[in-house]
Amino acid sequence: MKKTTLAFAAMLMAFGNITLMAQNKITQTAGRNALGEFAPEFAELNDDVLFGEAVWNDSTLSLHDRSMVTISILLGKGMVDSSFRSHLEMGKKHGITRREIAALLTQAAFYAGWPNAWAGFRMAKEVWADDGAATEMERFQQQMIFPIGEPNTAYAKYFIGNSYLAPISDSQIPFSNVTFEPGCRNNWHIHRATKGGGQMLVCVAGKGWYQEEGKPAVQMLPGDVIHIPANVKHWHGAAADSWFAHLAFEIPGENASNEWLEPVTDEEYSVLGE
Numbered sequence: 266m267k268k269t270t271l272a273f274a275a276m277l278m279a280f281g282n283i284t285l286m287a288q289n290k291i292t293q294t295a296g297r298n299a300l301g302e303f304a305p306e307f308a309e310l311n312d313d314v315l316f317g318e319a320v321w322n323d324s325t326l327s328l329h330d331r332s333m334v335t336i337s338i339l340l341g342k343g344m345v346d347s348s349f350r351s352h353l354e355m356g357k358k359h360g361i362t363r364r365e366i367a368a369l370l371t372q373a374a375f376y377a378g379w380p381n382a383w384a385g386f387r388m389a390k391e392v393w394a395d396d397g398a399a400t401e402m403e404r405f406q407q408q409m410i411f412p413i414g415e416p417n418t419a420y421a422k423y424f425i426g427n428s429y430l431a432p433i434s435d436s437q438i439p440f441s442n443v444t445f446e447p448g449c450r451n452n453w454h455i456h457r458a459t460k461g462g463g464q465m466l467v468c469v470a471g472k473g474w475y476q477e478e479g480k481p482a483v484q485m486l487p488g489d490v491i492h493i494p495a496n497v498k499h500w501h502g503a504a505a506d507s508w509f510a511h512l513a514f515e516i517p518g519e520n521a522s523n524e525w526l527e528p529v530t531d532e533e534y535s536v537l538g539e
Contacts (some may be wrong), residue, residue, distance in 0.1 A: 266493060293317070296517050315377075325344040332356030333369060336385075341369070341377040345384040353392045360407045363393040405508040409470035411442040413510070423452045424526045426503075433512065444510040445473065450502020450534065453478070462518025463494035466511045471528050473509035474537055475501040485511065495521075500529050504538070 274349060296311030315321065321331055332355055339349045356366070366389050374382030386462065406413050414431025426449030431442040456464050466475065470484040475491050477480035478498040485491065487502070495518055503509035515521075 266475070266480070266497070266499070267485070277351075282495055295528075320496075328359040329356070329361060330363055332359045333365070336366075337373055337377075340373050340381050340385050343377075343381050345381060345388060345474035347437075349374070349385070349415060350388050350392065351428075353389055353428075357392055362404070362407060366393060385462060397437065401502045405471065405510075411469055411510065411512070414442060416483070417443070420451075423450075423454070425450055425528055438517075439512055440512050440514040442469065442510055443509065443513050445471075445503035447503050447507055448505050448534075449475070449499055450529050452528045453498055453500050455498050455524040456493065456495050456515075456521065457519060457524055458495040458518030458521045460519040462521045463497075463516045464493040466491040466501060466518060467492065467514070467516040468509070468511045472504040472507040473498065473502055473511065474504060485509070485539070499524065504533070 293312045293316030296308035299307075300308045300311075325389045326334070332352060335352050336349070336356055337351060339345070346485070353366070367386075370382050370389060373385070374484075383406070387444045402413060403518045411433060412431040417428040417430040420428070420430075424445075427446045428449055428451070429444040431444070431507045433440050434443055456462055466485070468487050468491075470487055473485045475485055475493075477501060483491070484504075491501070
């Protein structure tokens with residue numbers, strides 16, 4: 266086994282961010298709806314420039330980060346009005362969590378003024394009122410760019426706990442995103458091959474473990490890359506207190522197959538991190 270934290274992982278994540286943004290471009294019509302006849306030039310600047318390719322759809326910053334910036338600026342100017350609420354709602358759609366907006370408003374209070382922060386908090390509490398009802402899975406999805414996917418029913422008998430599978434690509438080098446709920450892990454298994462083969466894992470969110478037979482378990486955090494040789498007995502899964510997701514790349518090999526073995530016992534699992 267070889268564990269690395271590679272520039273490759275960062276490049277992969279950056280590529281994913283760009284792709285995601287390309288899929289979630291903002292289309293704005295508020296200017297034309299409100300001022301299309303009265304001020305068509307202003308409406309065009311609002312809808313096609315500000316919320317078009319020049320600013321909001323420029324991929325230099327993510328939509329999440331642009332929302333954080335805009336909310337901060339509006340708060341600093343004391344504009345805690347309907348436009349501020351609109352940007353709070355937009356920011357929530359772009360992945361800003363209740364914890365993040367609370368941290369932003371707390372820091373902004375020292376620069377924008379206590380009354381502005383109080384006004385911002387009152388409005389933010391309304392916008393994020395239902396955030397407590399979001400499931401742990403939904404909150405975890407906000408942490409990563411790859412989809413959680415569907416329940417991994419085809420391989421459920423080889424897992425303790427629930428896992429989810431999202432195929433990402435089926436061309437060149439096929440790979441999928443595998444998500445584990447806290448405490449979930451797969452059985453000991455071996456990627457068999459007479460030549461080549463094996464697997465590569467890239468952690469994309471959460472915290473997990475990888476272990477080869479006879480060796481200490483290795484913690485996996487976002488950006489960590491695990492290279493698994495063929496014919497090595499191993500397992501991987503989530504930490505007990507965290508969701509976990511990794512990309513799984515199947516390395517081409519001759520006479521390749523997977524051999525599933527016994528589960529990782531509670532006794533083996535409970536000592537991790539001690």
